[in-house]
Amino acid sequence: xSDIERLLADAARSTEAGPSAETIEADVQRGRAGLARKRRTxxxxxxxxxxxxxGALAGSALVWTDAVDTxxxxxxxxxxxxxxxxxQPTDSPTRKSTGVSLVAWSGExxxxxxxxxxxxxxxxxxxxxxxxTIAPNGDTTHPDNFMGKLVVTVYSxxxxxxxxxxxxxxxxxxxxxxVTHRDQAVLHYQDDNxxxxxxxxxxxxxxxxxxxxxxxETVAVTDAARPGIG
Amino acid sequence: MRWKRDxxxxxxxxxxxxxxxxSSLLRAATLxxxxxxxxAEDLVQIVMLRMYLNWRRIRPGTREQxxxxxxxxxxxxxxxxxxxxxxxxxxxxxxxxxxxPAPTDPDAAVFRALAELPPRMRATVILRHVLDVSVADTAxxxxxxxxxxxxxxxxxxxxxxxxxxxxxxxxxxxPAVPTPxxxxxxxx
Numbered sequence: 001x002s003d004i005e006r007l008l009a010d011a012a013r014s015t016e017a018g019p020s021a022e023t024i025e026a027d028v029q030r031g032r033a034g035l036a037r038k039r040r041t042x043x044x045x046x047x048x049x050x051x052x053x054x055g056a057l058a059g060s061a062l063v064w065t066d067a068v069d070t071x072x073x074x075x076x077x078x079x080x081x082x083x084x085x086x087x088q089p090t091d092s093p094t095r096k097s098t099g100v101s102l103v104a105w106s107g108e109x110x111x112x113x114x115x116x117x118x119x120x121x122x123x124x125x126x127x128x129x130x131x132x133t134i135a136p137n138g139d140t141t142h143p144d145n146f147m148g149k150l151v152v153t154v155y156s157x158x159x160x161x162x163x164x165x166x167x168x169x170x171x172x173x174x175x176x177x178x179v180t181h182r183d184q185a186v187l188h189y190q191d192d193n194x195x196x197x198x199x200x201x202x203x204x205x206x207x208x209x210x211x212x213x214x215x216x217e218t219v220a221v222t223d224a225a226r227p228g229i230g
Numbered sequence: 231m232r233w234k235r236d237x238x239x240x241x242x243x244x245x246x247x248x249x250x251x252x253s254s255l256l257r258a259a260t261l262x263x264x265x266x267x268x269x270a271e272d273l274v275q276i277v278m279l280r281m282y283l284n285w286r287r288i289r290p291g292t293r294e295q296x297x298x299x300x301x302x303x304x305x306x307x308x309x310x311x312x313x314x315x316x317x318x319x320x321x322x323x324x325x326x327x328x329x330x331p332a333p334t335d336p337d338a339a340v341f342r343a344l345a346e347l348p349p350r351m352r353a354t355v356i357l358r359h360v361l362d363v364s365v366a367d368t369a370x371x372x373x374x375x376x377x378x379x380x381x382x383x384x385x386x387x388x389x390x391x392x393x394x395x396x397x398x399x400x401x402x403x404x405p406a407v408p409t410p411x412x413x414x415x416x417x418x
Contacts, residue, residue: 002387002391003391003394004387004390004391004394005359005387007339007340007394008261008340008355008356008359008360008390009359009360011261011337011340011341011360012257012260012261012265012337013257014337015253015256015257015260015270016253016254016257017253018249018252018253019248019249019252019253023248023252024245024248024249024252025245027244027248027252027275027278027279027282028241028244028245028248028282030275030278030279030282031244031278031279031281031282031283032282034279034282034283035282035283038283114286173283173284173287174280174284191287192284192287192288192289192292192296193289193292220286220287221287223289223290
């Protein structure tokens with residue numbers, strides 16, 4: 001070892017005394033406060049989304065009223081305005097943000113996953129080392145029947161190389177993700193272990209892409225999960 | 231409730247991690263900050279906060295690696311922000327000029343030499359030669375190639391060697407030499 005390497009290896013050794021119990025607890029408290037801040041921010045964001053959705057609906061009603069009451073071209077043209085006008089809430093993200101809310105999951109944790117929250121009125125129906133199925137209360141179909149259910153699956157690095165190009169970019173915690181809308185909404189992101197996580201959300205949840213990403217943040221894939229093939 | 235029990239369990243795991251890793255992270259942060267202990271503590275708090283927020287997503291075997299990655303990124307991000315390059319403002323300037331003391335303390339001499347390195351080069355040298363991180367893991371932490379890590383390490387060591395040979399450190403450790411900022415604080 002050269003002198004310079006020895007100097008570096010010995011430098012700042014005075015900081016190496018172990019942390020006190022107070023210091024450790026302070027780190028925990030800062031973490032809890034950070035988590036609470038994060039949750040508050042999400043709550044505010046979803047409230048703003050709901051307000052915007054209400055605003056969009058109100059705007060739609062105004063356009064309807066104006067069109068019927070004052071449009072000189074008559075009801076036929078007014079009807080066309082209603083279809084093409086910007087206030088139509090047909091498929092806007094804000095409208096979708098009024099979907100089923102998430103509630104804390106207090107039941108058994110599933111194999112291969114850690115779940116903090118589930119949609120209100122839904123339960124963890126089953127899991128194995130490849131996938132997790134969350135279904136509406138009362139659903140008695142087999143957990144491997146994914147139709148109309150919220151499903152988390154894990155894929156290996158060899159199965160997927162990158163995020164899809166044809167989706168909406170979202171942030172899942174610290175991970176970049178994409179929501180695709182082919183047959184249904186699917187969130188894709190790669191976790192720290194290099195596994196690709198797919199979360200399929202049925203339309204009945206009424207979730208926006210952001211709400212799907214928020215759910216993604218509350219699910220963790222553990223070492224017990226095994227990436228599926230294809 | 232099972233969920234609450236799990237929550238308490240992972241917080242205990244986090245506490246164990248803090249107890250085990252905080253000191254080595256603080257040492258690395260102190261060197262990354264070129265001896266600025268306040269900045270080092272800030273960096274470690276950032277690391278612990280992000281570790282807490284993502285705890286259950288991080289594979290147990292990669293926690294140390296993940297923490298080092300956060301630390302180096304936080305250090306590099308911090309140095310990129312222009313406001314941190316500005317001089318610190320103080321209500322009353324000192325009455326007398328601050329005399330830069332001779333670097334008789336080995337740590338102070340190393341800190342001064344490290345301060346002359348660009349942030350990424352400094353991080354590379356510290357990861358490799360202080361934390362004893364492999365070339366591959368250093369490349370992963372810094373988001374660069376292994377070849378880049380090797381060249382940055384070699385250049386960094388050369389520059390440190392040159393800087394320290396100009397002011398050879400005293401082998402007997404004396405009292406810590408204050409930085410100019412600390413000297414101003416002590417004066418007021």
